Each structure stands twice: as C-alpha cells, then as structure tokens.
Amino acid sequence: PVNAGRIAEDIEALADITEPGRPWTRRAFTPLFLEGRAHIEARMKAAGLETRIDAAGNLIGRRTGRKPWSGTIMLGSHSDTVPDGGRFDGIAGVVAALEVARSLHDHGLELDHDLEIVDFLAEEVSIFGVSCIGSRGMTGQLPEAWLSRVSGDLDLAGGIAQVGGEPDVLMQQKRSDIAGFLELHIEQGPVLEAEREDIGIVTAISGITRIEITVEGRADHAGTTPMDRRADALVAASQLVLDIRNAAAELARTPGHFAATVGEFRIEPNAANVVPSKVVLRIDGRAEIRADMEAFCRWLDGHVEKLATAYGVTIGIPNRVSDNLPTPGDAGLLSTLETACERVGAKYRRMASGAGHDTAWIAKVAPAAMIFVPCRAGRSHCPDEWADNDDIALGAAVLFQAVREMDKD
Amino acid sequence: PVNAGRIAEDIEALADITEPGRPWTRRAFTPLFLEGRAHIEARMKAAGLETRIDAAGNLIGRRTGRKPWSGTIMLGSHSDTVPDGGRFDGIAGVVAALEVARSLHDHGLELDHDLEIVDFLAEEVSIFGVSCIGSRGMTGQLPEAWLSRVSGDLDLAGGIAQVGGEPDVLMQQKRSDIAGFLELHIEQGPVLEAEREDIGIVTAISGITRIEITVEGRADHAGTTPMDRRADALVAASQLVLDIRNAAAELARTPGHFAATVGEFRIEPNAANVVPSKVVLRIDGRAEIRADMEAFCRWLDGHVEKLATAYGVTIGIPNRVSDNLPTPGDAGLLSTLETACERVGAKYRRMASGAGHDTAWIAKVAPAAMIFVPCRAGRSHCPDEWADNDDIALGAAVLFQAVREMDKD
Ligand SMILES: NC(=O)NCCC(=O)O
Ligand SMILES: NC(=O)NCCC(=O)O
Numbered sequence: 096p097v098n099a100g101r102i103a104e105d106i107e108a109l110a111d112i113t114e115p116g117r118p119w120t121r122r123a124f125t126p127l128f129l130e131g132r133a134h135i136e137a138r139m140k141a142a143g144l145e146t147r148i149d150a151a152g153n154l155i156g157r158r159t160g161r162k163p164w165s166g167t168i169m170l171g172s173h174s175d176t177v178p179d180g181g182r183f184d185g186i187a188g189v190v191a192a193l194e195v196a197r198s199l200h201d202h203g204l205e206l207d208h209d210l211e212i213v214d215f216l217a218e219e220v221s222i223f224g225v226s227c228i229g230s231r232g233m234t235g236q237l238p239e240a241w242l243s244r245v246s247g248d249l250d251l252a253g254g255i256a257q258v259g260g261e262p263d264v265l266m267q268q269k270r271s272d273i274a275g276f277l278e279l280h281i282e283q284g285p286v287l288e289a290e291r292e293d294i295g296i297v298t299a300i301s302g303i304t305r306i307e308i309t310v311e312g313r314a315d316h317a318g319t320t321p322m323d324r325r326a327d328a329l330v331a332a333s334q335l336v337l338d339i340r341n342a343a344a345e346l347a348r349t350p351g352h353f354a355a356t357v358g359e360f361r362i363e364p365n366a367a368n369v370v371p372s373k374v375v376l377r378i379d380g381r382a383e384i385r386a387d388m389e390a391f392c393r394w395l396d397g398h399v400e401k402l403a404t405a406y407g408v409t410i411g412i413p414n415r416v417s418d419n420l421p422t423p424g425d426a427g428l429l430s431t432l433e434t435a436c437e438r439v440g441a442k443y444r445r446m447a448s449g450a451g452h453d454t455a456w457i458a459k460v461a462p463a464a465m466i467f468v469p470c471r472a473g474r475s476h477c478p479d480e481w482a483d484n485d486d487i488a489l490g491a492a493v494l495f496q497a498v499r500e501m502d503k504d
Numbered sequence: 505p506v507n508a509g510r511i512a513e514d515i516e517a518l519a520d521i522t523e524p525g526r527p528w529t530r531r532a533f534t535p536l537f538l539e540g541r542a543h544i545e546a547r548m549k550a551a552g553l554e555t556r557i558d559a560a561g562n563l564i565g566r567r568t569g570r571k572p573w574s575g576t577i578m579l580g581s582h583s584d585t586v587p588d589g590g591r592f593d594g595i596a597g598v599v600a601a602l603e604v605a606r607s608l609h610d611h612g613l614e615l616d617h618d619l620e621i622v623d624f625l626a627e628e629v630s631i632f633g634v635s636c637i638g639s640r641g642m643t644g645q646l647p648e649a650w651l652s653r654v655s656g657d658l659d660l661a662g663g664i665a666q667v668g669g670e671p672d673v674l675m676q677q678k679r680s681d682i683a684g685f686l687e688l689h690i691e692q693g694p695v696l697e698a699e700r701e702d703i704g705i706v707t708a709i710s711g712i713t714r715i716e717i718t719v720e721g722r723a724d725h726a727g728t729t730p731m732d733r734r735a736d737a738l739v740a741a742s743q744l745v746l747d748i749r750n751a752a753a754e755l756a757r758t759p760g761h762f763a764a765t766v767g768e769f770r771i772e773p774n775a776a777n778v779v780p781s782k783v784v785l786r787i788d789g790r791a792e793i794r795a796d797m798e799a800f801c802r803w804l805d806g807h808v809e810k811l812a813t814a815y816g817v818t819i820g821i822p823n824r825v826s827d828n829l830p831t832p833g834d835a836g837l838l839s840t841l842e843t844a845c846e847r848v849g850a851k852y853r854r855m856a857s858g859a860g861h862d863t864a865w866i867a868k869v870a871p872a873a874m875i876f877v878p879c880r881a882g883r884s885h886c887p888d889e890w891a892d893n894d895d896i897a898l899g900a901a902v903l904f905q906a907v908r909e910m911d912k913d
Contacts, residue, residue: 316858320693329766333742354728358775360769361774367768381727
C-alpha cells in the first residue's frame, strides 16, 4: 500500500537539511530545524493535509474523518536531531506517518476518525536541557517551571513561541480526543538486526532513572603521599563503575529489559600530580520492570556505604535526579499491530524499548503503542546511524494496516 | 644561631602577598610574584647581600667570600606557588636560606666561599605548563624549544625577560662555579610528622614518569544497547585504574619510594545516555629506584593488552610523555647534613623525596642535597598547607651548620 520510493526521497531531502560539515544535525529551535519543518509541511499539504502548529509547538497535518466525533487517530515522531546524529532517529517515523496519510489520500481512502500526522517539537535534549517538549506539552505534562529555562537570551517559552506555538495557552489545549497513537522509530539497538526480524512491537518503554553520586576523597600530593595513606576518589569511583556494570548485567539476565550506564564522569582537580579528591558521576538506568529498578537502587544505596568504608572516602547517598516509570504499550494496539504485521508479512517480535520516546508521554492520556524497525549494528545518535529504506517502508505498511484496523473501532 | 622570630616575620609577610580571597596564591610571572620578590630582595639587601637577576630570571643575593676561587656555596628554593596553595612550599626554603645569610652577617662570620641565596624562577608548573624554569635555566638544561611556549600574548622568553632575565644569553651563563647546593623544603608528605622526626635528609629525588593511555570503546545508546553487547571505555578504564593502584601499592612495599597515581582522567562523550566511547588518562609515576619504574612500565605495557582483550576495547601503547631519572643526593653533603643535624640536636631520618625539586636540576652540575621539615598531615598544594615555625627554624639551623662545614673544604 505504501510507496518506498517516496519514503526514500523524503528521508534524503531531510538529510540534506543539516549543518554543513556536521551530518546529521538539525537541532530543535534552530533555523535549520524550521527549514526541515517547512519541507515536511509542504509534503503534508501535498498529501491533502491541513497544517497547523499547536500550542506546544508541534507541527500537525490533519485530515478530517467521516465521523470526527470518534476522535483522532494520531501518528508521528520528531524531526529534530541530537548533534552529529539523526539521519533516521525521529525523521523515519515522521516520514512513515506522512506516507500513510499520502497513501490513504492517493487511494481515495476515507477514515471515520480524524487523522493527524505529528512532528513533535524537541524530542531530543535540546539547548534547554530537557526532552520531549512537544509530547509533554500536548498532553499537559510539561512542567510550568520548564518554560522559564534559559539558553542564551532565549527561554523555553520564547523558543516554543518562535516555532509558532503558544506557550500561554498550553494547558487549555491539552488533548483529550486521541483515540489511538502510533509511532514508528528505529530500534537504536542491535536486537532486530541480529535476530533478522523486520519489526519490533514495543511492549513497554523502559522507565529512565538518573542517579547522581559524589565520591569525596582527599587531594594529596601524588609524589609524596604513600600509597597506603591515600583517600583516592578516582580509585573508589572506579570500583563503583565496575560494580554498577556487574549489578546491571545481572539484572539484565532476568526477564525484562534492564541497563545501567555511567555516562557522565568528572574528576577533580584533574591535575597531573594531585591525588583525585572528588568524582561526580551519573548513572543512566533503564528498566522495563519497575521492581528491577527498585532492586537496583536498594542495592546501590547499601553498596556505596560499603565502598566508602573500604576505600576511606565519603560517598553521598545516591541522588535520583529524575525517575520515570516504565510505560506499557496499550494492549489493544499491540494486538492490532501484530495483526498488521501478519497481514503485510513482516517478521516481528515483541520487545521493550530501552530508549525514551514521545509515545511514553502520549500513553499517559490515550491508547498508544510503537513499532521499531532495524538499524545497522544498533548504532544511533552518531553519523553512521543507518536504517534500510525497505525496512522503513515495511514499517510504514504496518502502520497503514494498523490505522485501517483502528478505524474500525 | 638562627632567629626563629625573623623567619616567622618573613613567612607572614610573604603570605600577605597573595591573591585576595585566594590564599596562598603568588604565581610566577604575575605582578604579585614581583611584589613578593621585591620583599625578598629588600631583605637580602638588609642582610648585606648584593642582589641581581640572572639570565634565567632567578633572584640571587650574593656575599663575596675570602677565597672566591673556591667557588660558590648556594642555598635556595622558590617563591612562586601553585594556585590556592603555597604558604610554605618553596618560600620556607627561601626564607631559611636568607636567615642563614642574615645570621652569618649578624655574627660577623665571613666565609671562604662566595655565598649565594637564590629564589629560583617558576619551580611550579606555571602558565607555560612546565616547571623548574630557573634551576633548569641556570644549569643549561632549559630546552631551547620551551622558550617559545606561549600563554596568552606572552612566550616563555618574554616571561623570563619580564622578570629581569636575559633569555638570549642563557647558555653563556650556565653555572660551573657551584661548590655545593642545599635546599630546605617542606616534606609535602606525612612521614616526618607521623614518625615525630625533625628533619628528613633526602637521599634521592624520585624520578617522575608521566604516561598517557587512551582507551577506545564504542559510543552506543545507553538505553537500548544490551549490557553484553557493549564496548564501554569507562568500564575498561576503571579496571585499569584499580590495577594501576594495586601494582603501585605492591612496588611501594619493596625498598625504595614508589607511587603511581591516575590524576588526570577524561571521558568522551560524557553524555547522560551514551555509553562512553573514549577515556584518556594520565599516570604520574614516581620511583626512587629506576628499576622499579622499569618494572612498572613493563607490567603496564603487557597488562593493557590483556585488558583490551578482556573488555573488547582498544588500548593504545602507553605513551611516556615525560620520563626523568631519580637523582641521588651528593654523598658528601648527605653526611655533612647528618653531622649538622647532630650538632643542632635535630632528630632526623634519611628518606627519599617523592616530589620533584629544583635541587634535582642543580644536582646535574654540582654537589647538591636537600632537607625536609615536617608539614602538618602531609598536606601541600592546598590552602591548609602548614609547617610549624620552630621546625623551619631548626631546619635553618641545620643549613647554617652545614654551610659552615662545607666552607671548610
Ligand atoms: N529515543 C531516544 O534516543 N531518546 C532519547 C532519550 C533516551 O532514551 O535516552
Ligand atoms: N615539590 C613539588 O611539589 N614539585 C612539583 C612537581 C611534583 O613533584 O609533582
């Protein structure tokens, strides 16, 4: 039902809208971002959609259904990127959604429901340091305080206004009409490719928990302080990194996705001849099953105390900087997606998403689910991120079938 | 023979010449540094010394002896500091040397040898990123290329000229007249205090070897990449930090001072949700016995290969960024210092210096040795660095006795 060639064209066209010499960079709130959106909006119009920017700054293409009182079927993802990476992350889902609308249009197929294709604003961590602005904003979950976060001369409210949103009326425009939401996204992990499967039906989006830990030792002269009289914060923190990895690997072997990563790690004073006095590190934890995260945090709280004693350093109580629960996919939509996969002959597996997505925010107010398509070697957020066009097109076909199925309700 | 009160006065006066709100900071090449030197120069003159700045930018106070052809007895240390620390590091030795000259002057004692009191330029790592400018420069060991190192608008040659030196004639002024050199310095370690001893007679200044290691893994999405499919550079580097600590602790238990510290550690991309792709770390190694350092480097070269295999990362061959041999103290001067300690009733021990000092450079061209005085809790290069005035005065008395002894030769 869908046209793979048009998908390829759109993805190429968007890939061309990138910071010169820095593929593939089209960060939210930049002129390039608006250039990308202008392209998407033109394509929406060509597909017979009526376009608008909602209060939260999302770009929406709308097609009225025969029975608009049944609510809105919504498809979408995001067109913004992280720095240096994002040839497919987000944009594959926007283009696939657009192709579904275009196919319906081409085939003269009318739906009972209204259909909306959405490019969510700023899914990635943007200059304002937070993610999923558009999907949070559309569903009344954007913390009011975030609107005054600043970057340079701009605050987030100003940023939303600049792209055409109306931050003042966000709460009045909170959506309650969404009959069902679907998002296609690249997996951003290696499983589908390794297992030679076409589609991942996402059973749950893992909760994300960020934990900050500060290890404090004593800055001593590296030349003169005997090895057995040191309180080396880096040595203690190194042990902690290894123990976190091992604890996470163990939880990963039990059912349900689990991962924990020390991605941020900073030492002080970071001087050639001074024993490190301080390490501040941050853990990024992901759990499909909440009990796993709770077990991990309990273990961590007890473990840092033991390490502090063993290494003669001080370790502050691990600080949960942010903590989101796992979001299960809507059961009805998951089986709709299975049916759709079978109809188009796609080999699929049920799997969790380790990454956060706009879908998690929409799921708080409406039935929502998502599908993954494979990406090469699981690489994402880097210039060599790659997804085969045929895989994306097959995913778009699944969306197309699923929408027709959803429209029956 | 020496006057403890005058030592306390000078140390206080110099401590007052610090960046306001940032004790005790008097970095080389700053106006404050020149202010400190003006004070020292005034005190030199009051002690009957004739002052000059040599080609390398060292401040020298000179007293001609009765038999100047016997050569110069030189005493000194440095008046510059690291940022935030240096109430006693360096300056204690300058003031003690000055007090020796002053006492000789007061008592009307003439020497056969010429006597020089030196404040070496920029012993600490300065804005030019290198150390011991003055002592290297005075002895023909300042690499010519260093003169063009820049910091802001200034190069090192310009910096030396600014303090009154003559970088163009450095090599012509290389000293060959030094009959003996002594330096008093705070220990910068905890041993003398812990063992309740007054004086450390420094048998050797440890060699300093700096080694850079780069660990390269793969940047993957922290949410989606299964724990068992990662090449996490931080995990591998953490293991390396622990292994380096253990190897160093083992060598430290054998005779001869040994220490190795990972003081610099930087991860990339250092982003919340990305598996670390790269760690660059630097080891600061110290060995009193060269064979220890060679054993350590051999172990390290083999070990990183094993770790790379075990953790699925790449680790470059450890790169010796700099490598200095240990410097033994002059045997004759060491026994002169012992005699001097006994004469003034100081409890002493022979010990190695883990830190580098100007003495190491002077020792390349003349008999040289140094003594340590205790410092509180071994703290140095930090605002709470402290040495008791009585300990410094006792050290000065040892220097005084040693100079009289040296003058007999
Ligand atoms: N999909 C995606 O990369 N989201 C960014 C948030 C995260 O999961 O780390
Ligand atoms: N004495 C001293 O702190 N020297 C600095 C060089 C070093 O040993 O790290």
